[in-house]
């Protein structure tokens with residue numbers, strides 16, 4: 001479906017209000033198939049809203065969003081090809097780790113939910129908690145399970161909202177390894193530059209509901225003055241827009 005150069009994600013002139021609060025004010029960007037892009041911006045920039053529109057939970061007030069060429073709010077077949085990790089995702093609290101994985105694998109229509117659950121537990125180091133109810137897990141292990149549930153069906157396009165929240169450093173490395181080995185198109189929302197740098201190779205910087213800059217990490221590094229850390233280049237770009 002589509003040529004190798006097709007865009008997996010398209011956001012065109014999108015405006016979104018919550019009541020009278022503007023969250024997005026004419027946001028546009030594209031992510032090519034197989035691209036690994038970060039949506040980087042300060043608190044309240046509109047990152048989570050953008051992901052909610054892209055997974056079809058809401059519709060834009062103006063403009064359009066497309067995933068694999070289709071409107072995610074109207075087309076259920078495209079949802080089968082997407083994975084979504086919301087911010088602070090909570091799996092079913094009364095079910096065990098294994099039960100959550102098998103249940104979601106079954107709902108996703110996968111051939112062998114049990115096998116798939118086994119695979120995800122091994123991949124994300126959840127095996128020793130397989131019979132724990134979610135309510136008894138540490139917050140970090142809840143996050144790992146939520147990531148496993150988002151990618152259990154090997155989606156073509158993955159939307160991850162602050163995926164490394166709550167994870168300790170070794171676990172972050174483990175999760176970065178798992179996500180990096182996936183061939184999916186990936187859009188990762190974060191306000192932390194180092195998270196963007198570990199998981200993606202292209203930055204979409206947003207502030208105040210608009211795209212303010214985009215480019216690669218090399219582009220950013222080239223913009224750095226002598227000895228200037230990349231984080232400070234990002235802060236400079238954000239300030240230049242707010243001013």
Ligand SMILES: Nc1ncnc2c1ncn2[C@@H]1O[C@H](COP(=O)(O)OP(=O)(O)OP(=O)(O)O)[C@@H](O)[C@H]1O
Pocket residue numbers: 018019021022023041042043044045046047048049050191
């Ligand atoms: N349910 C809501 N009702 C009213 N306003 C909202 C709602 N959700 C978000 N907003 C507002 O919309 C704007 C964008 O919010 P959004 O959560 O998309 O930003 P964000 O970049 O994800 O922020 P954060 O990094 O803090 O999660 C903010 O001004 C926020 O206060």
